[in-house]
Amino acid sequence: MVAGLAAIVILVVATGAEMLHARRIRRIAPLVFGPSAQPAAWARIVPALRVLSLTGLCWGLITLLLLPPKIHAAQAIPDNEMKHLLIVLDVSPSMRLEDAGQNKDQSRMQRAARLMESFFERANMNRYQTSVIAVYNAAKRVVEDTRDLEVIHNIFNDLPMHHAFVSGETDLFSGLEEAAELAKPWNPRSTTLLLISDGDTVPGVCMPKMPVSVANAVVIGVGDSVKGSFINGHHSRQDVSTLRQLAIRLNGTYHNGNEKHLSTDLIDQLAVGGEENPFEKLTRREYALAICGLSALIYALIPWLLHYWGTGWKPGVFTSRKERARARREAERKQKSTHLHPTVS
Numbered sequence: 001m002v003a004g005l006a007a008i009v010i011l012v013v014a015t016g017a018e019m020l021h022a023r024r025i026r027r028i029a030p031l032v033f034g035p036s037a038q039p040a041a042w043a044r045i046v047p048a049l050r051v052l053s054l055t056g057l058c059w060g061l062i063t064l065l066l067l068p069p070k071i072h073a074a075q076a077i078p079d080n081e082m083k084h085l086l087i088v089l090d091v092s093p094s095m096r097l098e099d100a101g102q103n104k105d106q107s108r109m110q111r112a113a114r115l116m117e118s119f120f121e122r123a124n125m126n127r128y129q130t131s132v133i134a135v136y137n138a139a140k141r142v143v144e145d146t147r148d149l150e151v152i153h154n155i156f157n158d159l160p161m162h163h164a165f166v167s168g169e170t171d172l173f174s175g176l177e178e179a180a181e182l183a184k185p186w187n188p189r190s191t192t193l194l195l196i197s198d199g200d201t202v203p204g205v206c207m208p209k210m211p212v213s214v215a216n217a218v219v220i221g222v223g224d225s226v227k228g229s230f231i232n233g234h235h236s237r238q239d240v241s242t243l244r245q246l247a248i249r250l251n252g253t254y255h256n257g258n259e260k261h262l263s264t265d266l267i268d269q270l271a272v273g274g275e276e277n278p279f280e281k282l283t284r285r286e287y288a289l290a291i292c293g294l295s296a297l298i299y300a301l302i303p304w305l306l307h308y309w310g311t312g313w314k315p316g317v318f319t320s321r322k323e324r325a326r327a328r329r330e331a332e333r334k335q336k337s338t339h340l341h342p343t344v345s
Contacts (some may be wrong), residue, residue, distance in 0.1 A: 002066060007059035014054045018047040034313030043310045046302055053295040053302075060292035067285055083190050084145070084213070085128045086183055087116075087152075088175040090197035091161040092136045094236045097198075099224040102259050108222040111258065112196045113156035115220060118261040119194075120149055123270070128192075131182060134161045135175030135197075137168035141182065172197055172246070176208040189215035192270050193252070198223040199239030207249050216270050217252025219243050224258065 029037035089112065098104070100111035129145040132155055142161070143151055155161075172195070183191050191213045199221055210217065223238035238258060247254035255262060 003059050003062040006062050007055050010058040011051060011055045014051040018051060022047065033311045036313070039311050040309060043306060046306065049298055050302060053299040056291045056295035057299065060288040060295065063284060063288040064292070067288075083128050083192070084183065084186055085125075085130045086179050086191055086193050086214075087130065087132045088139075088172075088179050088193070088195045088197075089132060089134055089142075089155070090136075090170065090172065090175075090195075091134045091165075092170040092198075093162055094170070094198055095162075095222070097223065097236060099227065099237075100222050100258050104224060104227075108198050109156070111222045112220070113153075115196070115222075115257045115261055116152070116156055119267065120152075122264065122267050125149060133175050133178050133182070134164070135170070135172055135178075136162055136165040137171050137174075138165060139171075139174040139178035140164060141178065144182070170197075173206060173208055176210075176250075180208050180210055180214075183213045184211045186211075186213035188212045191215060193217040193250070194220060195246070195250075196220045196222065196257075197243065198236065199243040199246075210250065217247065217250040218262075218266070218270065219247035219250065219252060219254045220257045220262075221254065222257050225256065 025032065033039050091109075095108040095112070098107045100106045100108045101114075106114070125147075129147060130149075130152055131144045131146070132142040132152065134140050134142050140161075142155055146152070176195070179193060183193075189212070193210065193214050193216065195217070197219075221238045221240060221243045223236075225238040225240045227237065238256070240254075240256065244254040253266065255266065
């Protein structure tokens with residue numbers, strides 16, 4: 001309110017000053033602007049620009065003066081602005097096989113742990129609540145909405161979760177069904193889904209539908225996709241084609257994590273995918289700062305622009321080479337005439 005009243009006062013005073021200034025210029029207009037007595041076309045809006053820039057600068061400065069100081073400290077993020085990271089982790093016995101990593105000397109679960117450590121180091125985890133669902137022949141919720149990364153590290157570091165299930169074939173879709181049920185009440189486009197598996201015995205039908213809360217989905221494959229290993233009487237390896245098809249059906253991305261970590265571009269895409277429009281978070285302080293900067297810039301540039309482009313009339317200065325040559329020839333002609341016909345005193 002105070003800033004608005006002060007801006008109105010400046011608007012009235014500046015308008016009156018510009019009117020007085022215009023009256024004074026009008027008296028000497030032919031001297032300033034030449035025979036036309038008119039400035040350049042764009043210069044006619046300069047009075048309005050000066051008034052508006054002074055008004056905006058006044059409003060912005062008083063607004064910043066009256067606003068409480070902003071404390072630059074770590075603040076808790078409101079729950080309605082938090083994002084969710086939902087991890088569906090394959091804990092079947094095949095994930096214990098050691099054929100992962102660049103040297104093929106890591107177990108698939110250890111490789112999954114390295115991938116997630118790299119992800120946590122490069123992503124802004126302060127904005128995420130993390131949930132983990134373990135899946136084997138069924139699905140179980142291990143942790144929900146935690147901000148403690150040590151809990152997640154403990155889950156990935158050789159925690160024998162497969163003992164919590166009855167032996168059987170891997171059913172990844174049960175994990176996706178549990179993930180959809182868990183994410184259903186969350187805010188729209190607030191969740192990133194990570195599915196980590198070797199793709200062993202993935203069914204081709206009955207694909208669960210993800211709720212609107214899931215903004216991004218990434219299927220991460222671990223394990224050797226060429227050689228593989230034997231377990232329980234069958235050959236187990238990372239089924240790249242099946243996992244890629246699963247990612248397509250989730251409208252997500254497939255990443256072969258057996259040798260490479262998640263790319264920075266992919267992590268940035270996951271972080272941005274559920275973000276709100278940054279302009280929606282601008283407060284009165286940011287608007288005041290922007291108006292102050294723009295107004296001060298315009299007011300500072302006006303004299304410089306008027307000096308160089310305020311008028312096209314340049315008294316006493318020949319603007320073209322032809323005019324300079326004509327003036328030089330006229331001066332030489334007058335000089336010769338003076339020598340031929342000297343003045344008799």
